[in-house]
Amino acid sequence: MKSPPFLSKKTLKKLFGVEVGLGIFLLGSVLYVTWILLFMKRRRKLDYMRFQESANNQSSIVQLINGMQDIKLNNCEKQKRWEWERIQAKLFQVSIKSLVLGQTQEVGGTFIDQTKNVVISFLAASSVIEGKMTLGMMMALQYIIGQLNAPLSQFIQFVQSTQDAKISIERLNEVQEKDDEEPTDKDFLKDIPNNADIEFKGVTFQYEGPRSPKAVNDLTVTIPSNKVTAIVGASGSGKTTMLKMMLGFYHPVDGDITLGGKKLAQYSASSWRKVCGSVMQEGFIFSDTIANNIGVSDELPNMERVRCATKIANIEEFVDGLPLGYNTKIGADGNGLSTGQKQRLLIARAAYKDAKFLFFDEATNSLDANNERTIMARLEQLFKDKTVVVVAHRLSTVKNADNIIVLDNGSIVEQGTHQELISIRGYYYELVKNQLELGN
Numbered sequence: 113m114k115s116p117p118f119l120s121k122k123t124l125k126k127l128f129g130v131e132v133g134l135g136i137f138l139l140g141s142v143l144y145v146t147w148i149l150l151f152m153k154r155r156r157k158l159d160y161m162r163f164q165e166s167a168n169n170q171s172s173i174v175q176l177i178n179g180m181q182d183i184k185l186n187n188c189e190k191q192k193r194w195e196w197e198r199i200q201a202k203l204f205q206v207s208i209k210s211l212v213l214g215q216t217q218e219v220g221g222t223f224i225d226q227t228k229n230v231v232i233s234f235l236a237a238s239s240v241i242e243g244k245m246t247l248g249m250m251m252a253l254q255y256i257i258g259q260l261n262a263p264l265s266q267f268i269q270f271v272q273s274t275q276d277a278k279i280s281i282e283r284l285n286e287v288q289e290k291d292d293e294e295p296t297d298k299d300f301l302k303d304i305p306n307n308a309d310i311e312f313k314g315v316t317f318q319y320e321g322p323r324s325p326k327a328v329n330d331l332t333v334t335i336p337s338n339k340v341t342a343i344v345g346a347s348g349s350g351k352t353t354m355l356k357m358m359l360g361f362y363h364p365v366d367g368d369i370t371l372g373g374k375k376l377a378q379y380s381a382s383s384w385r386k387v388c389g390s391v392m393q394e395g396f397i398f399s400d401t402i403a404n405n406i407g408v409s410d411e412l413p414n415m416e417r418v419r420c421a422t423k424i425a426n427i428e429e430f431v432d433g434l435p436l437g438y439n440t441k442i443g444a445d446g447n448g449l450s451t452g453q454k455q456r457l458l459i460a461r462a463a464y465k466d467a468k469f470l471f472f473d474e475a476t477n478s479l480d481a482n483n484e485r486t487i488m489a490r491l492e493q494l495f496k497d498k499t500v501v502v503v504a505h506r507l508s509t510v511k512n513a514d515n516i517i518v519l520d521n522g523s524i525v526e527q528g529t530h531q532e533l534i535s536i537r538g539y540y541y542e543l544v545k546n547q548l549e550l551g552n
C-alpha cells in the first residue's frame with residue numbers, strides 16, 4: 113500500500129528541507145516548546161495566587177502573635193486556630209495546584225522530547241536494517257541530534273527562567289509602579305506661606321469610591337493661621353479624616369482645600385509636611401534609641417532640642433531614670449513603653465520638630481489628668497504663633513481653643529468658642545454633657 117503523499121519521505125524532506133530525522137527533530141522541538149509555553153499563563157496566575165496566600169498567611173501569623181493576649185482574654189483560641197488553619201489549607205491547595213501544573217509542564221515536555229528521540233532512533237535503526245542507511249550514517253545522525261538536543265534544553269530552561277523572572281518583576285512592579293506622590297513632570301509649589309489660613313471649600317471625601325459613605329460631606333470652614341482650632345464630634349464623625357486631608361494624605365473627591373488661597377494639592381507634599389508637626393492616633397515608634405525617635409526628622413538629632421522636647425512632653429524624668437538615658441533602645445512599635453509613655457514620646461517628637469503647623473489627633477487621650485494638665489500647659493507655650501488643629505474628646509484639651517468645630521456624620525453642625533457653644537445649648541453642649549469629660 114502506498115503511503116499518503118504527506119507522509120512520504122520526499123514530502124517530509126521537502127517540508128523540512130532536511131533529512132527525515134532532522135524533520136522529526138524540528139517537529140518534536142516545536143511541540144516541546146509549545147507545550148512549555150502553553151502552561152505559562154496559568155502558572156503565572158497560580159504563582160500570583162500563591163504569593164497572595166502566603167502574604168495572608170504571614171499577616172495572620174503576625175496577628176496571632178500580636179493579638180495573643182486578646183485571644184487568651186476572649187477565649188477565642190479555637191476560632192483563631194481554625195481561621196489560621198483555613199488559610200493554611202488554602203495555601204496548601206494553591207501550592208499543590210501550582211506543583212501539579214509544574215509537573216505536568218515538565219513531565220509532558222520531557223515525554224514529547226524523549227518520544228521525538230525514540231522515534232528518530234527507531235526510524236534510523238529501521239533504515240539501517242532495511243539497508244537504506246549505513247551504521248555510520250545512523251551514528252552520525254544520532255550524534256547530530258544529540259548535539260542539537262543540548263541547545264534545545266538550554267532554550268527551554270531559558271524560557272522557564274524568563275517566566276520566573278517575569279513573575280518576580282511583576283511583583284516588584286506592584287511597588288515600583290505605584291504613582292509617585294509628586295510626579296516629576298508637574299511643578300509643585302515649594303514655598304509654604306507662613307501665615308496662611310487653611311480653607312475647606314465644599315469638601316467631600318469618600319474612602320471607597322462613589323458608592324461608599326461620605327466620611328466628610330460638603331465641609332466649608334476656615335482654619336485660621338496662628339490660632340488653635342479644635343475639632344470635636346462623636347466617634348466616626350470624620351475628625352481624623354479631616355486632619356489627614358489637611359496633611360495631604362487624602363484629596364477631596366469634591367471641593368477644594370486651600371492654603372493661603374492656593375489649592376493644597378499644588379504644594380509639594382514633602383515641603384508641606386516639613387512645616388507640619390503631628391501626633392496621630394496610630395503614631396509609630398521606631399525600633400531605635402529614644403533620642404532618634406524624638407529627633408526623627410533630623411539625621412543627627414540636636415540633643416539640646418531633644419531635651420527641650422522631652423520637657424514639654426513631661427517624659428524627661430522617665431528618660432533620665434533609664435541607665436542609658438536618651439540612648440536607650442526601644443523595641444519595635446514602642447515595645448517596653450507604656451501607652452502613655454509612647455504618647456508622650458510622640459508629643460516630644462512633634463515638639464522637637466517645632467513646626468509652624470501642628471496637628472494633634474487624640475494626642476493626650478492615654479494620659480492621666482496630672483500629666484495631661486502639665487503637658488497642655490507647656491504645649492500652650494509651644495502653640496504660640498502657630499496654626500494648631502487639635503482633635504480631642506477631652507474638654508480640658510479643647511476648651512481653650514480659639515474656635516471649636518463640631519462634626520456630626522461628616523458635616524459641621526456648630527462652631528464657635530467654648531463659651532459660645534455652651535451658651536447655645538446645642539450639639540456641643542450635649543456632647544460635653546454626655547461624652548467630653550466635664551470633670552477635667
Ligand SMILES: Nc1ncnc2c1ncn2[C@@H]1O[C@H](COP(=O)(O)OP(=O)(O)OP(=O)(O)O)[C@@H](O)[C@H]1O
Pocket residue numbers: 319320327345346347348349350351352353354
Ligand atoms: N481607611 C478607611 N477606609 C474606609 N473607611 C474609613 C477609613 N478610615 C475611616 N473610615 C470611615 O470614615 C468615617 C470617619 O472616620 P474618622 O476616622 O475620620 O472618624 P473620627 O471622627 O476620627 O473617629 P474617632 O473619634 O473614633 O477616631 C467612619 O465612618 C469610618 O468608618
